[in-house]
Amino acid sequence: MWGFELRREIEVPLKRQIYLAIKEQIVAGKLRAGEALPSTRQLAEELKISRNTVNEAFDMLLAEGFVVSRQGAPTRIAEGVAVHTEKKEVARQREEQPLPLLADFRTGQPELRRFPNYLWQQISIKAFREMSNDMLGYTGPQGLPSLRFEISSWLYRSKGLVVDPLDIFITAGATHALSVIAHLLYRQDQAIIVEDPTNIEMLQSFINKGYQVKRVPVDEFGLLTDKLPRISGPVYVTPSHQFPLGGILPADRRAALIRFARENDSYIVEDDYDSEFRYDGDPVSPLYAMDPDRVIYIGTFSKVLFPALRIGYVILPHCHQERWRYLRTHTDVQNPPFEQAALAEFLRTRKFDRHIRSMRKLYRERRQALLTALKASFGDRWRLWGDAAGLHLAVEFEDMQFDPSFKDMCRSNRIRITPVEYHAIAKGLHANKLLFGYGHLEPQQIEDGLAVLKAFLIARGYMSSARLAPLK
Amino acid sequence: MWGFELRREIEVPLKRQIYLAIKEQIVAGKLRAGEALPSTRQLAEELKISRNTVNEAFDMLLAEGFVVSRQGAPTRIAEGVAVHTEKKEVARQREEQPLPLLADFRTGQPELRRFPNYLWQQISIKAFREMSNDMLGYTGPQGLPSLRFEISSWLYRSKGLVVDPLDIFITAGATHALSVIAHLLYRQDQAIIVEDPTNIEMLQSFINKGYQVKRVPVDEFGLLTDKLPRISGPVYVTPSHQFPLGGILPADRRAALIRFARENDSYIVEDDYDSEFRYDGDPVSPLYAMDPDRVIYIGTFSKVLFPALRIGYVILPHCHQERWRYLRTHTDVQNPPFEQAALAEFLRTRKFDRHIRSMRKLYRERRQALLTALKASFGDRWRLWGDAAGLHLAVEFEDMQFDPSFKDMCRSNRIRITPVEYHAIAKGLHANKLLFGYGHLEPQQIEDGLAVLKAFLIARGYMSSARLAPLK
Numbered sequence: 001m002w003g004f005e006l007r008r009e010i011e012v013p014l015k016r017q018i019y020l021a022i023k024e025q026i027v028a029g030k031l032r033a034g035e036a037l038p039s040t041r042q043l044a045e046e047l048k049i050s051r052n053t054v055n056e057a058f059d060m061l062l063a064e065g066f067v068v069s070r071q072g073a074p075t076r077i078a079e080g081v082a083v084h085t086e087k088k089e090v091a092r093q094r095e096e097q098p099l100p101l102l103a104d105f106r107t108g109q110p111e112l113r114r115f116p117n118y119l120w121q122q123i124s125i126k127a128f129r130e131m132s133n134d135m136l137g138y139t140g141p142q143g144l145p146s147l148r149f150e151i152s153s154w155l156y157r158s159k160g161l162v163v164d165p166l167d168i169f170i171t172a173g174a175t176h177a178l179s180v181i182a183h184l185l186y187r188q189d190q191a192i193i194v195e196d197p198t199n200i201e202m203l204q205s206f207i208n209k210g211y212q213v214k215r216v217p218v219d220e221f222g223l224l225t226d227k228l229p230r231i232s233g234p235v236y237v238t239p240s241h242q243f244p245l246g247g248i249l250p251a252d253r254r255a256a257l258i259r260f261a262r263e264n265d266s267y268i269v270e271d272d273y274d275s276e277f278r279y280d281g282d283p284v285s286p287l288y289a290m291d292p293d294r295v296i297y298i299g300t301f302s303k304v305l306f307p308a309l310r311i312g313y314v315i316l317p318h319c320h321q322e323r324w325r326y327l328r329t330h331t332d333v334q335n336p337p338f339e340q341a342a343l344a345e346f347l348r349t350r351k352f353d354r355h356i357r358s359m360r361k362l363y364r365e366r367r368q369a370l371l372t373a374l375k376a377s378f379g380d381r382w383r384l385w386g387d388a389a390g391l392h393l394a395v396e397f398e399d400m401q402f403d404p405s406f407k408d409m410c411r412s413n414r415i416r417i418t419p420v421e422y423h424a425i426a427k428g429l430h431a432n433k434l435l436f437g438y439g440h441l442e443p444q445q446i447e448d449g450l451a452v453l454k455a456f457l458i459a460r461g462y463m464s465s466a467r468l469a470p471l472k
Numbered sequence: 473m474w475g476f477e478l479r480r481e482i483e484v485p486l487k488r489q490i491y492l493a494i495k496e497q498i499v500a501g502k503l504r505a506g507e508a509l510p511s512t513r514q515l516a517e518e519l520k521i522s523r524n525t526v527n528e529a530f531d532m533l534l535a536e537g538f539v540v541s542r543q544g545a546p547t548r549i550a551e552g553v554a555v556h557t558e559k560k561e562v563a564r565q566r567e568e569q570p571l572p573l574l575a576d577f578r579t580g581q582p583e584l585r586r587f588p589n590y591l592w593q594q595i596s597i598k599a600f601r602e603m604s605n606d607m608l609g610y611t612g613p614q615g616l617p618s619l620r621f622e623i624s625s626w627l628y629r630s631k632g633l634v635v636d637p638l639d640i641f642i643t644a645g646a647t648h649a650l651s652v653i654a655h656l657l658y659r660q661d662q663a664i665i666v667e668d669p670t671n672i673e674m675l676q677s678f679i680n681k682g683y684q685v686k687r688v689p690v691d692e693f694g695l696l697t698d699k700l701p702r703i704s705g706p707v708y709v710t711p712s713h714q715f716p717l718g719g720i721l722p723a724d725r726r727a728a729l730i731r732f733a734r735e736n737d738s739y740i741v742e743d744d745y746d747s748e749f750r751y752d753g754d755p756v757s758p759l760y761a762m763d764p765d766r767v768i769y770i771g772t773f774s775k776v777l778f779p780a781l782r783i784g785y786v787i788l789p790h791c792h793q794e795r796w797r798y799l800r801t802h803t804d805v806q807n808p809p810f811e812q813a814a815l816a817e818f819l820r821t822r823k824f825d826r827h828i829r830s831m832r833k834l835y836r837e838r839r840q841a842l843l844t845a846l847k848a849s850f851g852d853r854w855r856l857w858g859d860a861a862g863l864h865l866a867v868e869f870e871d872m873q874f875d876p877s878f879k880d881m882c883r884s885n886r887i888r889i890t891p892v893e894y895h896a897i898a899k900g901l902h903a904n905k906l907l908f909g910y911g912h913l914e915p916q917q918i919e920d921g922l923a924v925l926k927a928f929l930i931a932r933g934y935m936s937s938a939r940l941a942p943l944k
Contacts, residue, residue: 011629016754020632027727027762060754063859065722081723083730083762112608121600124810128593136584136778157483160492172644176804183680204802208655250537251553255499258555282488282532290499290555306608310808330676332648332804336782338596339808 006047014049018057026066029082036074037067103449105417107244107392107437108273110303114362119351120342127341135337141328143170143313144340150347151299151313158276158353161289163315169324170335173312174273174300178202178236181269181296182209183327184320191233195223197423197430198236199243202271206236215425218242220385222249225256232264240275240284244423244435245394246386254287261294267317268295274303276356277439278389279364293317301343303391304356309339363391369443370436373450391439394420400462401431409460415453478519486521490529498538501554508546509539575921577889579716579864579909580745582775586834591823592814599813607809613800615642615785616812622819623771623785630748630825633761635787641796642807643784646745646772650674650708653741653768654681655799656792663705667695669895669902670708671715674743678708687897690714692857694721697728704736712747712756716895716907717866718858726759733766739789740767746775748828749911750861751836765789773815775863776828781811835863841915842908845922863911866892872934873903881932887925 004021006014025031037043040058044051058075061067069075142148148165155161171177182192182205192206196215207213214229222242228235235257239249249257261268270287278284288297292315300312316324328334346352370393374382378397385394402419404427410417420433438446458465476493478486497503509515512530516523530547533539541547614620620637627633643649654664654677664678668687679685686701694714700707707729711721721729733740742759750756760769764787772784788796800806818824842865846854850869857866874891876899882889892905910918930937 012632013754016632019754020757023757023761026723056753060757063753064720064756065724065726078723081727083727109609112605115605115608117605117608124600125593125597128596133584133587133589136587136589136780137581138779160484160488172804175802179803201802208799208802248536251498251550252537254536255553255555281528281535282485282491284536285492285495285532289495307610308608308806308809310805327680330647330673330680331651332644333782334780336808336811337780338810 006049015053015056015060018043018047018054019060022057022061023064023066026061026077026081027083029084031077033077033079033081035077037076039074099414101414101416103415103417103452104441104445105392105415105434105436105438105449105453106440107418107435108303109437109440110306110391111359111362111440112306114359115306116351116355120346123345123349123351124338124342127345128338131337131341135341139334139337141169141325141334143168143335144337144344147311147340147344147347148313150344154347154352159283159285159289161286163292167292167315167318167321169314169316169321169328170340171298171312171314172310172332172335173302173307174271174298175202175205176310176332177298177300177312177314178269178271179205179208180324180327180331181234181298181314182206182211184323185234185267185269186210191229191231193229193231193233193235194425195237195242196425197244197420198425199238199271200423200425203236213425217426217429218245218247220245220247221253222247223253223257225253225260228256228260232266234267234269235261236269236271237287238271238273239287240272241278241387241389243271243273244392244418244420245430245433246390248284248387248389249287254290257287258291258294261291266294269298270295271298273298273300274390276304277360277363277391278387279360279367280388288315296320304352304359305343305346309343311335311339311343363439364388366438366441366443366446367393370438370446370450373443373447374436376447377450377454385433392435392437394433394435396433398432400457402434402462403427403431410453410456413456415449415456417453478521487525487528487532490515490519490526491532494529494533495536495538498533498549498553499555501556503549505549505551505553507549509548511546571886573886573888575887575889575924576913576917577864577887577906577908577910577921577925578912579890579907580775581909581912582778582863583831583834583912584778586831587778588823588827592818595817595821595823596810596814599817600810603809603813607813611806611809613641613797613806615640615807616809616816619783619812619816619819620785622816626819626824631755631757631761633758635764639764639787639790639793641786641788641793641800642812643770643786644782644804644807645774645779645784646743646770647674647677648782648804649770649772649784649786650741650743651677651680652796652799652803653706653770653786654678654683656795657706657739657741658682663701663703665701665703665705665707666897667709667714668897669716669892670897671710671743672895672897675708685897689898689901690717690719692717692719693725694719695725695729697725697732700728700732704738706739706741707733708741708743709759710743710745711759712744713750713859713861715743715745716864716890716892717902717905718862720756720859720861721759726762729759730763730766733763738766741770742767743770745770745772746862748776749832749835749863750859751832751839752860760787768792776824776831777815777818781815783807783811783815835911836860838910838913838915838918839865842910842913842918842922845915845919846908848919849922849926857905864907864909866905866907868905870904872929874906875899875903882925882928885928887921887928889925 006017040051040054044054067075068078148168152163152165155163186209191212191214193214195218216227217224275283288295297315301309381398383396404421406419407422418435420430424430457463478489512523512526516526539547540550620640624635624637627635663684663686665686667690688699689696747755760767769787773781853870855868876894878891879894890907892902896902929935
């Protein structure tokens with residue numbers, strides 16, 4: 001009669017099954033307002049269960065107001081509770097396993113196979129065991145003091161930067177840092193001043209917040225400071241290793257940037273995304289060192305350790321700190337403490353320094369392998385941009401043009417590579433350049449990938465097969 | 473002559489010490505443009521170090537453009553690189569240890585001392601060990617499939633909700649969920665429709681995004697749907713346990729809310745912040761069940777497990793899913809995978825269900841202890857609001873008034889308690905109510921805390937000491 005069956009083999013309690021079945025019919029309008037439910041005894045007999053179970057189900061319906069009940073009268077359906085819902089069926093694309101890539105030159109991908117997994121595990125377990133119960137509660141939007149202390153100490157020993165741990169704020173990575181900074185610096189009708197090309201994904205943080213975008217062109221050394229617009233607004237830069245072209249911003253332009261920020265009462269947002277990996281000398285000193293009151297420094301551990309860690313940090317001028325705490329508290333509250341404690345221990349014991357040294361050596365070799373393979377595949381009809389640093393190369397080709405759609409075209413041919421145009425704001429100025437991420441690739445993968453790419457370029461008419469002939 | 477000393481006992485390499493010392497003088501303008509540096513040989517002798525070390529320091533200055541060098545000529549200071557920085561000294565408040573609280577009735581605080589720490593540790597270690605290397609990379613903005621599957625299964629067995637894991641999106645907690653939702657649903661000049669009082673901290677997400685706020689009063693059952701404004705806009709509600717007053721929204725008002733959303737082409741944001749803990753019956757069914765196309769459901773594990781976990785989830789209508797992925801990718805990218813994997817295992821093995829059962833029992837006892845202590849301290853001159861659920865009580869006092877400043881006044885007297893007025897948008901309507909968080913307090917702490925509060929109320933003239941006389 002009631003059109004439902006109880007299922008004893010599932011984990012949903014019988015009383016809830018009854019409650020759900022009746023409720024569903026009420027909500028769908030199949031049981032109408034004022035209609036009487038059968039007595040609990042009657043229903044219990046019909047369903048062959050205890051009357052108590054039915055009573056509990058009715059109590060739930062009553063507590064939530066789906067039915068009304070008066071002493072001595074039958075339980076009736078309440079007024080105005082039907083909404084006639086029919087869930088729309090959605091045509092779903094099930095998560096399909098894509099075919100494996102034939103060439104994968106994506107940028108910003110560290111080598112995860114060489115991460116000292118076991119060591120990190122041991123350190124995590126130790127950090128976990130030593131963690132007090134208080135740490136299960138809210139531990140604050142700024143991040144664990146122990147981690148901030150260790151980052152400060154690392155900045156000093158690796159870059160000679162003197163930073164008070166109280167000025168360091170832990171983030172969930174560089175993208176997260178930028179999205180909070182976009183809020184922090186926002187003023188009505190504000191523009192963000194950026195290098196062009198820039199990391200177009202990172203720029204979304206500012207666009208989403210409602211900033212206008214003012215582009216400043218770059219040359220092989222980075223941002224052209226004499227092209228800075230005559231407006232006030234924060235400047236987002238990558239001075240240690242311009243993304244994507246790879247320049248190191250020269251000292252006079254650094255000084256010009258600082259003067260620009262001072263004169264316009266504005267701030268420089270310095271993204272130091274991969275400066276640990278420099279192969280022809282020591283890491284470049286951050287712009288931050290030139291004026292800690294005008295520069296917001298963004299550091300991240302995604303590239304030096306692993307992306308899933310979701311820990312980075314910013315160094316903030318004092319005037320922005322209170323607002324930062326407020327924003328963090330009202331967006332994602334804080335980082336979880338476990339990874340923070342493990343990272344603090346990893347830094348304290350200098351395992352971090354050792355890991356960076358070993359990865360720097362590895363990446364230098366891979367970069368060399370890529371240069372050799374480029375020479376073998378493309379002879380001398382290309383030239384390299386930027387400093388010997390980071391996890392990718394920007395390569396200019398003598399007589400090829402790659403528009404932003406090149407990326408998708410490659411992708412559907414199982415090649416992952418990004419043209420510089422993809423990251424350009426003003427299109428057409430960098431159409432002859434491609435980005436080759438190499439950090440995550442074995443030398444053999446680099447060689448094979450380049451062969452696939454070359455064959456593809458020939459097949460699509462980007463270059464003539466004459467070049468297939470070996471060049472010495 | 474160069475006014476700096478090398479320090480051999482610190483971790484900063486000598487070459488970097490030289491580089492930093494010279495750079496500092498250049499940036500500060502103490503070494504002027506065009507001035508010659510001493511030869512590397514001369515400096516090496518003076519500092520009693522190898523000439524090679526000095527060469528490396530000069531190379532760094534040269535690479536970054538602080539100096540220029542021409543064949544055969546001395547190295548000179550570059551043009552335009554001085555910025556005359558002097559870091560402002562900031563008067564800092566060092567993080568002071570506050571005096572311990574005498575009474576701590578803060579809301580939303582679960583009992584962390586009863587969390588099965590060791591068990592969680594074992595499960596985390598297991599999950600950690602089983603994690604593949606791929607998980608160190610980017611694992612996607614939606615969250616681990618294993619966790620989404622286990623949440624779906626939990627929703628089914630605990631609430632009878634049938635939810636496709638593909639509709640579940642992992643968040644970094646409920647506050648984080650709300651801040652992404654505020655972006656997701658935003659339209660120019662949009663208003664957010666909220667219960668009044670509401671959780672005023674959570675409301676910040678919408679205010680920060682630029683929403684107008686339209687208040688709708690609540691009674692003891694929750695939002696008064698016949699007072700809904702005649703505007704279009706999302707509605708943020710807590711129907712299972714109205715925050716802070718504790719009502720369960722009746723079925724007819726639930727239906728009215730759904731109709732409102734359909735008629736206005738809008739969405740209901742349902743915050744189910746503590747519905748697992750209901751003491752007089754089963755958990756209330758989410759509003760979500762009545763129309764999965766119009767309700768965005770927010771669940772969190774902060775209250776049932778521990779806040780530092782930073783994991784919650786939303787169930788999203790299909791039309792919002794792509795935009796959600798975009799927003800997450802461009803704000804904080806994703807949750808770290810470790811806690812997700814551990815939580816999935818905790819759910820899969822039903823340790824979660826067991827923990828909830830045991831905490832429900834504990835909280836029920838504590839709630840009873842608070843009611844008994846209130847009776848002992850305040851006789852019958854108070855009444856309780858709302859359903860027997862959650863981690864706090866809303867209590868109305870017969871003849872006392874607490875304005876929002878009451879909170880700070882208590883705090884500076886080492887009492888932590890929140891008047892309902894603090895969470896009110898229209899002030900003055902709930903001045904006679906206080907919120908008592910009890911989940912994190914032992915019965916003795918509840919009793920002692922109430923005695924302290926009562927003495928404070930008498931001392932400040934809120935009530936007469938005549939009430940100190942025992943009431944039976």
